[in-house]
Amino acid sequence: MTTKPMIEAAFGRPTKRKPIWFLRQAGRYLPEYREVRKNVEFTELCKTPKLAAEVTLQPLRRYDLDASIIFSDILVPCMPMGQELTFGKGHGPQLNPPIQSGAALAKLKKPDAEKDLGYVGEALQLVKDQLQDHQTMIGFAGAPFTVASYMIEGAGSKTYTELKRLRYQEPEAFKGLLDLLVETTIDYLIMQVNAGADCLMLFDTWANQMTAVDYKDLVFPAVNKVIREVKDRCDVPLIYYPGQGTDLYFELQGYAGDVIAVDWRTRLSRAISFLDNVGLDVSVQGNLDPQVLIASEDVVREHTRQVLQEAGKARGHIFNVGHGLQPHLNPEAVNWVIDEVRKSEKS
Amino acid sequence: MTTKPMIEAAFGRPTKRKPIWFLRQAGRYLPEYREVRKNVEFTELCKTPKLAAEVTLQPLRRYDLDASIIFSDILVPCMPMGQELTFGKGHGPQLNPPIQSGAALAKLKKPDAEKDLGYVGEALQLVKDQLQDHQTMIGFAGAPFTVASYMIEGAGSKTYTELKRLRYQEPEAFKGLLDLLVETTIDYLIMQVNAGADCLMLFDTWANQMTAVDYKDLVFPAVNKVIREVKDRCDVPLIYYPGQGTDLYFELQGYAGDVIAVDWRTRLSRAISFLDNVGLDVSVQGNLDPQVLIASEDVVREHTRQVLQEAGKARGHIFNVGHGLQPHLNPEAVNWVIDEVRKSEKS
Numbered sequence: 001m002t003t004k005p006m007i008e009a010a011f012g013r014p015t016k017r018k019p020i021w022f023l024r025q026a027g028r029y030l031p032e033y034r035e036v037r038k039n040v041e042f043t044e045l046c047k048t049p050k051l052a053a054e055v056t057l058q059p060l061r062r063y064d065l066d067a068s069i070i071f072s073d074i075l076v077p078c079m080p081m082g083q084e085l086t087f088g089k090g091h092g093p094q095l096n097p098p099i100q101s102g103a104a105l106a107k108l109k110k111p112d113a114e115k116d117l118g119y120v121g122e123a124l125q126l127v128k129d130q131l132q133d134h135q136t137m138i139g140f141a142g143a144p145f146t147v148a149s150y151m152i153e154g155a156g157s158k159t160y161t162e163l164k165r166l167r168y169q170e171p172e173a174f175k176g177l178l179d180l181l182v183e184t185t186i187d188y189l190i191m192q193v194n195a196g197a198d199c200l201m202l203f204d205t206w207a208n209q210m211t212a213v214d215y216k217d218l219v220f221p222a223v224n225k226v227i228r229e230v231k232d233r234c235d236v237p238l239i240y241y242p243g244q245g246t247d248l249y250f251e252l253q254g255y256a257g258d259v260i261a262v263d264w265r266t267r268l269s270r271a272i273s274f275l276d277n278v279g280l281d282v283s284v285q286g287n288l289d290p291q292v293l294i295a296s297e298d299v300v301r302e303h304t305r306q307v308l309q310e311a312g313k314a315r316g317h318i319f320n321v322g323h324g325l326q327p328h329l330n331p332e333a334v335n336w337v338i339d340e341v342r343k344s345e346k347s
Numbered sequence: 348m349t350t351k352p353m354i355e356a357a358f359g360r361p362t363k364r365k366p367i368w369f370l371r372q373a374g375r376y377l378p379e380y381r382e383v384r385k386n387v388e389f390t391e392l393c394k395t396p397k398l399a400a401e402v403t404l405q406p407l408r409r410y411d412l413d414a415s416i417i418f419s420d421i422l423v424p425c426m427p428m429g430q431e432l433t434f435g436k437g438h439g440p441q442l443n444p445p446i447q448s449g450a451a452l453a454k455l456k457k458p459d460a461e462k463d464l465g466y467v468g469e470a471l472q473l474v475k476d477q478l479q480d481h482q483t484m485i486g487f488a489g490a491p492f493t494v495a496s497y498m499i500e501g502a503g504s505k506t507y508t509e510l511k512r513l514r515y516q517e518p519e520a521f522k523g524l525l526d527l528l529v530e531t532t533i534d535y536l537i538m539q540v541n542a543g544a545d546c547l548m549l550f551d552t553w554a555n556q557m558t559a560v561d562y563k564d565l566v567f568p569a570v571n572k573v574i575r576e577v578k579d580r581c582d583v584p585l586i587y588y589p590g591q592g593t594d595l596y597f598e599l600q601g602y603a604g605d606v607i608a609v610d611w612r613t614r615l616s617r618a619i620s621f622l623d624n625v626g627l628d629v630s631v632q633g634n635l636d637p638q639v640l641i642a643s644e645d646v647v648r649e650h651t652r653q654v655l656q657e658a659g660k661a662r663g664h665i666f667n668v669g670h671g672l673q674p675h676l677n678p679e680a681v682n683w684v685i686d687e688v689r690k691s692e693k694s
Binding site for chain 2: 159160161164165168169208210211212213244245246247250264265266267270289291292294295296299306326328
């Protein structure tokens with residue numbers, strides 16, 4: 001069996017090839033993706049295994065990538081929990097009704113992962129069949145807190161006022177929602193492993209909407225419980241993205257996963273030394289600024305080399321952007337990054 | 348002459364009284380502010396010294412505060428530079444036309460601070476006349492980079508795409524805009540000191556929209572030049588807010604100001620030790636989560652005590668929130684915070 005460079009790097013084992021993939025590598029910056037989206041709504045795309053598999057595979061046809069992440073959204077589990085998920089034109093996701101009280105929480109149910117979210121597993125299986133041996137199939141979910149934020153606000157937010165209101169005024173309901181999401185997320189991730197995922201990623205994009213103290217007491221224990229349970233039951237590496245900046249790294253004591261995904265704002269070398277200071281023996285993923293992909297070829301290559309250099313002391317390093325690729329980015333620039341990474345392996 | 352506790356704390360000298368004020372202490376959470384706003388647009392309010400002074404003084408009539416910050420907006424200098432500033436209902440500020448090229452930059456002019464922005468000085472003088480001896484009059488401006496971000500985007504942004512485009516595709520125009528804002532901001536702050544400001548604050552709210560490397564090479568030198576020039580010419584302490592998180596603290600070598608304002612997401616004790624590690628001998632301001640002011644009295648008091656405790660090792664500490672007060676917050680909770688701070692002085 002061929003080893004997969006991404007799995008090796010995630011576990012901190014030596015690799016000849018530097019694994020590389022891109023957050024939101026299947027997306028609107030690709031004309032072939034926009035073509036598919038002409039005829040199908042976003043939620044429908046997630047729910048239709050053949051189409052989800054098709055757009056997942058698009059970037060692998062163009063680029064020499066080491067991993068494929070299943071095309072989906074962190075909010076799909078909210079649908080079988082009891083919320084309607086829509087994506088308005090030019091707006092982000094909307095969830096209805098928002099969960100802003102213990103009474104609203106009581107109406108939610110824990111999904112049956114196989115039955116209610118099986119379409120994600122089906123899509124994953126279809127993609128997996130097309131991958132080369134060295135390529136890793138990544139499953140993912142939102143971390144409990146970040147999904148809870150959306151469920152409470154009903155949408156993205158600048159101030160997260162409803163989230164704070166529930167946390168401060170109905171702390172039991174807030175905790176109850178996190179608990180429900182912990183159980184839901186465990187089942188959801190295990191279902192994805194059963195369908196073929198070789199690796200899992202948990203996105204906690206909004207983690208730093210809480211104070212460091214609340215993160216430590218409420219947010220991190222929830223996601224770490226998910227990670228511990230999944231790791232107990234499946235032998236796959238787990239990547240966790242704790243949001244913008246490094247402030248929360250200091251609250252990660254006892255982290256049960258294998259990799260920390262690093263935001264692009266941070267110097268990767270500093271992130272690595274902070275994680276080391278906290279006593280974590282982990283690999284890192286990241287952290288090119290995705291917006292660099294609008295720059296000229298020499299600038300793109302220079303920034304790529306900077307990231308490679310900053311990663312020097314990592315136990316293992318998975319090259320990636322520090323945030324998802326955006327619609328206006330130049331598809332050709334992705335090749336410049338990959339080529340620069342490949343060059344570094346030969347030197 | 349009575350000493351002002353906030354000035355003493357800013358310079359790191361001992362104070363009997365812990366200075367306290369609140370970012371955006373004059374604002375929509377106060378019914379008397381909403382009453383004034385019924386009859387006047389935001390920009391008009393900033394431009395009318397009597398009204399600006401009136402709303403600036405409102406929180407001082409309600410609360411036992413150690414400082415008053417002139418009511419204005421970081422974007423008012425953009426008007427005499429050549430942009431129209433509007434605040435649509437429910438939207439943030441909008442600037443027209445946006446500055447997205449060297450050609451657009453060439454049409455901007457450097458304002459005459461006394462002539463074009465004298466209304467800020469007039470309002471400041473009116474407020475100063477009403478302050479008690481122990482109270483500090485704060486003037487402020489946006490840091491060059493943060494104002495540049497708004498001028499380029501024409502509004503707030505989630506992705507700052509136009510900012511990155513200019514920075515990567517027309518780096519000379521980007522640098523030129525920063526240079527123009529450096530000169531504009533120096534004159535603007537000195538005008539405020541001449542009008543009576545005892546202390547100055549520079550807001551770099553969007554600083555972490557840049558990578559740490561760009562912050563170090565482009566953003567920080569611009570704001571530090573402003574600080575150095577102003578400090579050379581005026582004997583007032585200067586507070587700088589470098590945006591969310593502590594990642595950028597490591598790029599602050601040579602900081603010429605007196606105080607760093609700390610975001611609410613960060614543990615204040617860690618911020619203090621990071622600043623110390625970087626070799627900075629500075630005071631800190633902050634950093635209560637403003638959203639705590641929707642919680643019950645015991646929670647508000649507990650969080651206030653936490654901030655006081657975290658500030659323990661600071662050279663000097665000015666109590667504040669870590670971000671501006673928001674419209675939905677409870678005005679009575681401000682008194683709970685102040686009372687808890689006053690209690691701590693007696694223990």
